[in-house]
Amino acid sequence: MLIRKSRPGDSANIRPSEITPESVYLDRRRLLQAALAAGVAGLGGAWSEPAPAQAALLEFKRNTKYSLSEAPNSYEDITSYNNFYEFGVDKGAPAANSGRFKPQPWSVTVSGECENKGTFTLEDVLKDHPLEERVYRLRCVEAWSMIIPWVGVPLGEVLKRYKPTSKAKYVAFKTVMRPSEMTGQRYPVLEWPYVEGLRIDEAMHPLAILAVGLYGKSLPNQNGAPLRLITPWKYGFKGIKSIVEIRYTERQPPTSWNISAPHEYGFFANVNPSVDHPRWSQARERRIGRGLFDSRVPTLMFNGYEQEVASLYKGMDLKKFY
Ligand SMILES: Nc1nc2c(c(=O)[nH]1)N[C@H]1C(S)=C(S)[C@@H](COP(=O)(O)O)O[C@H]1N2
Numbered sequence: 001m002l003i004r005k006s007r008p009g010d011s012a013n014i015r016p017s018e019i020t021p022e023s024v025y026l027d028r029r030r031l032l033q034a035a036l037a038a039g040v041a042g043l044g045g046a047w048s049e050p051a052p053a054q055a056a057l058l059e060f061k062r063n064t065k066y067s068l069s070e071a072p073n074s075y076e077d078i079t080s081y082n083n084f085y086e087f088g089v090d091k092g093a094p095a096a097n098s099g100r101f102k103p104q105p106w107s108v109t110v111s112g113e114c115e116n117k118g119t120f121t122l123e124d125v126l127k128d129h130p131l132e133e134r135v136y137r138l139r140c141v142e143a144w145s146m147i148i149p150w151v152g153v154p155l156g157e158v159l160k161r162y163k164p165t166s167k168a169k170y171v172a173f174k175t176v177m178r179p180s181e182m183t184g185q186r187y188p189v190l191e192w193p194y195v196e197g198l199r200i201d202e203a204m205h206p207l208a209i210l211a212v213g214l215y216g217k218s219l220p221n222q223n224g225a226p227l228r229l230i231t232p233w234k235y236g237f238k239g240i241k242s243i244v245e246i247r248y249t250e251r252q253p254p255t256s257w258n259i260s261a262p263h264e265y266g267f268f269a270n271v272n273p274s275v276d277h278p279r280w281s282q283a284r285e286r287r288i289g290r291g292l293f294d295s296r297v298p299t300l301m302f303n304g305y306e307q308e309v310a311s312l313y314k315g316m317d318l319k320k321f322y
């Protein structure tokens, strides 16, 4: 799973000189903002129009408090090395096979233990929440990682709007089921649709976001357009893509990778360098895009957010609740 043949465009072949440095990225962002100001593209119209050939530009503010200062991986890395099994299991498959997927129009059904149930347009889900940019590290359970400048809104702010009741102990998420556009769903690789879940206190943590974009533009299909979850202290598989359902539950909801291999993937999926995967170590990770010689770096407890999130798991045996 971790050994791949090299091919052109494979991120293992990208030289450090090809990685977009932070300064270039910031200049590009200023250009995007200038384009926005000049009325070249606007957020308001972008969602309601048919799928644009190119990702729509977004208006946002960088959240410096919750952003890493490390330079992000290149747009090319982030959009060509993906896990999105609905489009195939190879890292290049989502970019190659997701062109027919239509992320607009989009709606999300909110159900279960909450007062404001219903089906809402994406615009409605996002309204009242200014977009923030957050540079996070995505740490995949396969022991690789990337630095990604997401654009999104705090998950907890969105969840509160639907008024969860006191019985809402968990939140469950579901990916869209569209085998006609998502050819991977025609094969029993996982149980479809992909499902994920969080305990309510995890979901309300300010680090958790619903992402709608990256690098200042709306999410490419392969990264989970138009709406996906990001919980940066957990392994990447918790970050469920192309969400169509949010359900508040009293019981812990089933999650796709736990259903598929319960001894390898738990419900919590917190990044933990001291709890090995049964088939490999989680102590280190390979940073995509760095080249072979300086790509292995130590994995940090809770992916570096121990101070922020450790209290959520106080008194829990993290070897048992992996
Ligand atoms: N619906 C769905 N969501 C998914 C996946 C998937 O196969 N299907 N893969 C997960 C895994 S294993 C990872 S590491 C991240 C990868 O996100 P990225 O491709 O945007 O980097 O998406 C997660 N979300």
Ligand SMILES: [Mo]
Binding pocket: 083, 139, 140, 141, 142, 235, 236, 237
């Ligand atoms: Mo992953």
